[in-house]
Amino acid sequence: MIRITNVKLPLDHNEAQLEQEILTTLAIGKKQLIDFTVFRRGFDARSKNKITLLYTIDVTVDNEAALLEKHSNNQNVRVTPDMTYKYVAKAPENLTERPVVVGFGPCGIFVGLVLAEMGYKPIILDRGKEVRERTKDTFGFWRNRTLNTESNVQFGEGGAGTFSDGKLYTQINDKKHYGRKVLRDFVDAGAPEEILYVSKPHIGTFKLVGMVEKMRAKIIELGGEIRFNSRVDDLHIEDGQITGLTLSDGQQIKSKHIALATGHSARDTFEMLYKKGVYIEAKAFSIGFRIEHNQSAIDEVLFGKNAGNPILGAADYKLVHHCKNGRAVYSFCMCPGGTVVAATSEENRVVTNGMSQYSRNERNANSAIVVGIDPNDYPSDSPLAGIELQRELESAAYVLGGENYDAPGQLVGDYLEGKSSSKLGKVEPSYKPGVKLTDLTKILPDYCREAIQEAIPAFNRKIRGFALKDAMLTGVETRTSSPVSIKRGDDYQSVNTKGLYPAGEGAGYAGGIMSAAIDGIRIAEAMALAINEENQ
Template structure:
């Protein structure tokens, strides 16, 4: 096949125009073209009056070898690369040490899936419930304020990504095309086929639920075992080698190959690792608020007269501002047509996050507006000091919100003017259970307040109306990434605990569904190769 890149066409082009562009680029006639498929479709909306679609196309034609030679100097015409996934190993027949995976979010799912596909019959443990029961608990908390600390936005089958926008793109280096396997596996599990070619694919919460169930079923069919409500409370380590673990119910499981894919909110697990002597250190993360605007306003500014076009969908944005005080403020986890959600996993604390459904048709756009912080900003030098800072901020938000899991909120105009909010404006907050209007300027450290107050007007120069006085800020956003890094070596094992594989967001090696899933594939491969080496 031949891959053509950088095909640019008007938003309202016809399929015939696309085909003619292919013929023109390759300088071939209609009868030489056998077939073509869209590998990637994006758009250029820098000029919202003249939005263009950008294509990468895979073409099947007659005399492909000759065509590639003819266009050898054209950087936009190349042979389609082989993006199929190649398994690195197969389980030995005498496998007597089944690998264990702790956590069943995107990273843990793909560690388990790839191990199962290679025949290693992994044992997968998750502290939370299976995804439908977990969904009931999570939505129940939003409705009734009754929190289950083991089954919520953070914990349970599918991980934190289940209650998100379901974004499936990443900027990590993926030379081995692991991301293509992830997308293909998602489509096999019921995701829309468009995720294979749109430039910014997403799924949304409700579709993710069914997909996770199908992937679980596949792992079980291949010999894997998945146990829910199975929190790991202890690791067994002998002379620097992992030998097993103990669950919260007292059950012990022996294994010399254990992957840790716990997610970024498993604070008790971080504490246990630290006490056991596993090398762990504090890492940077970001803190701030959720900001909400009417989605229609964002669409109008970014897409102009093309707002509402089904190909474009709901508009998103990505913003960053470098402040006078040396801090950086940026938008994070932007959720078009979504809602702000209660994301705490500990009692008497308030945490916000964002979520969208596949349709992205809710009235508001929301995004985190966060400030980057460093370990030098933390309360002390402990590897767990970032966790302590998170807890302090979440506790402050709980008290400021009224101590009933309502979130403290403030109009953007009032936040910029340093005065409490008393009444809502045009933007109705979406956070459930509810919000309490107050003064958010007193929650974050002064350097964060100063940075956000400088950044919002700066963002307004990029997106007109971003500093709208009636826009809503809801606090606090603290779970942007893991506050710790569980260091691993080139073999993907802990630098001081052999057989322990720190993985995904919780270990500090991913940020989002896609990068976590890709890291899971890498971990599965490393575990398989290590197991085979010991069985030789």
């Protein structure tokens, strides 16, 4: 099969034009073309009123070898690479001890799935509930302000990614094509086929719920075991070797191979690891607010007359500004046509995040606008000092919001002028339970306030209307990534605790659904190879 890259066509082209472009590029007749499929479709919107679609096409033709030789000097015509996933091991018949996976978010799912596919019959533990019960609890908090600290946006089957925009793209180096396996497994579980070829695939919460259930069923069918409401409260470590764990109900499980895929909000787990002597250190993350604009305004600015085209969908953006005070401010987890959601996992704290459905057809666009911080900014030298700072900010947001889980909010114009907001403008906040208008300039450290006040007008020069006075800020955004790093070696095991495999976003090795899932595959491979070596 031949792969053709950099195929350019106008936004309103038809399939016949795409086929003709293939024939022209390869300089062949229609009879020689057997079939073709779209591997990737993106777009170039730098000229918003003349948007170009960019294709990568896999083509089946007669006389492939001769055609490749003919185009040997054309960088856009090459052999289609083999992207089939190759399993690194198979479970030994004399396997006496099952591997354990702690956490069933994107990372834990793929650790468990790949181990199960290789025959290792993993035991998977999650502190929260099955995804549909978890969804009821989460929506119950948003509607009724009743928080379940073990079943919410952060905890439960599917992980934090279940209540997100469901973005499925990443910038990590993926030479082994793990990402392709992730996408194919998602499609097998019910995701739309288009995620295999659109340049910025996403799924959305409602579709993710059903997919997670199907992936759980597959793991169980392959011999895996999944236990919910199973929080890990202790690890058993002997002479630097993990030997098992204890659950919150007192039950003990023996295993010398445990993957730790807890997600970035398992603060009690991080505290337990630190007390047990597992090497952990503070890590940089970012803090700030959610900003909301009318999605139609963002579409018009970025797509011009093409706004509303179904191929383009709702417009997104990615912004960064380097400030005079040395801080970087950037947009994070942009959710086109989505909502701002309540994302706390602890009582008497307020945390914001963003979420979209597959359709991305809600009124507002929202994104985090955050400032990068590092351990030098934390209140102490403890490896857990980032958690301490998160809690301080989230508690302050709870108080500023009225101590009822409403979020504090402010109009962008008022924030830039440093005065409290008293009434809403054209942009209606989407956060539930509700928003209390106030003065957000008081909640973040001064260096963050200064940086955001400088960055928003700078962003306005890139996206006209970004600094709209009526745009809405809601706070606080503190769970951008893990505040700790659980260090691991080249064998993917903890640097000082053999058999413990820190994994995914919570350990500091991923950021988002795709990178977490890919890290899960790597961890599963490392566990399988280590187990087989021990059983030789």
